Amino acid sequence: MLVEITAVIRRDKVAPTMRALDNLGLGSMTIATVSGRGRQGGNIMTDIDREVPAEYESVSKITKHLTPASFALSHSLTRPVFWVPKRMLTIVVPSPMKDDVVDLIVSTNKTGWMGDGKIFVSPIEESLRIRTGERGTSSI
Amino acid sequence: MKMIRAIVRPEKENDVVLALEAKGFPAMTKMNVFGRGKQKGITVGPIHYDELPKVMLMIAVEDNEAPAVIDVIRQSAYVGYEGDGKVFVSPVTESYTIRTGMRSE
Numbered sequence: 001m002l003v004e005i006t007a008v009i010r011r012d013k014v015a016p017t018m019r020a021l022d023n024l025g026l027g028s029m030t031i032a033t034v035s036g037r038g039r040q041g042g043n044i045m046t047d048i049d050r051e052v053p054a055e056y057e058s059v060s061k062i063t064k065h066l067t068p069a070s071f072a073l074s075h076s077l078t079r080p081v082f083w084v085p086k087r088m089l090t091i092v093v094p095s096p097m098k099d100d101v102v103d104l105i106v107s108t109n110k111t112g113w114m115g116d117g118k119i120f121v122s123p124i125e126e127s128l129r130i131r132t133g134e135r136g137t138s139s140i
Numbered sequence: 141m142k143m144i145r146a147i148v149r150p151e152k153e154n155d156v157v158l159a160l161e162a163k164g165f166p167a168m169t170k171m172n173v174f175g176r177g178k179q180k181g182i183t184v185g186p187i188h189y190d191e192l193p194k195v196m197l198m199i200a201v202e203d204n205e206a207p208a209v210i211d212v213i214r215q216s217a218y219v220g221y222e223g224d225g226k227v228f229v230s231p232v233t234e235s236y237t238i239r240t241g242m243r244s245e
Contacts, residue, residue: 008169009238034198036169083170102236109238116238120143120200122231 001095002124002137005102006088008036009117013109014087020108021091024100028140030090035083038115084115092124094137141232141245142206144199147175148217148225153195159216160199165209169198179222194225200232 009017014031021029093101102119109116129139148156153170160168174191181190201209210227217225234245 003233007238032171034169034171036167038167086169088169088171106236106238106241110241112239114239118200119236119238120141120232121234122143123233
């Protein structure tokens with residue numbers, strides 16, 4: 001049985017997460033550039049702003065030059081829909097390893113501030129390595 | 141839980157997001173994708189486009205909320221022409237909030 005672990009995480013946590021997964025023997029993953037917003041809906045960007053630690057220079061840089069209001073004005077929107085840049089890691093692992101991987105991602109990515117991200121676990125019915133045609137657990 | 145993946149017209153993205161927000165679903169992930177449908181793209185005069193830009197919205201919801209979300213997307217992303225997009229629903233066995241480590245099913 002294989003499971004797919006999809007983690008939406010901060011941009012600057014990709015390298016530490018990859019290093020930590022490497023130590024667990026999981027080198028293979030898919031990384032995608034996505035935008036996201038959480039339960040706060042991007043509405044209280046000012047609060048997120050205030051709470052983001054100073055080392056998140058990328059976030060403060062964005063909000064310094066592009067406020068939700070200025071974004072709305074430049075795009076002629078009635079009200080701003082604000083997105084936060086994120087990275088999405090997709091890792092397929094055998095189901096016994098699921099808890100280890102989830103714990104590892106949580107401990108590597110936890111800062112305690114809003115915007116740490118989410119992890120979704122979903123079943124994979126079939127998997128196939130294209131080069132050799134192997135199926136199932138031996139394909140990953 | 142269910143993961144709802146909606147592939148919609150880029151120009152309808154704002155409408156869909158605002159409509160979902162109004163119904164109480166503000167949390168989602170957005171991804172720019174390229175795709176084509178059953179029509180194999182579109183042909184405008186002599187030019188054939190087989191990769192059309194779309195926006196994929198990924199929304200994780202409780203099982204019983206899925207029909208409501210799909211309904212909102214259907215209404216807000218609807219134009220009536222080919223290329224309005226698709227909605228896919230897949231199972232999510234569990235999810236975690238990284239900030240708190242909280243698990244939910």
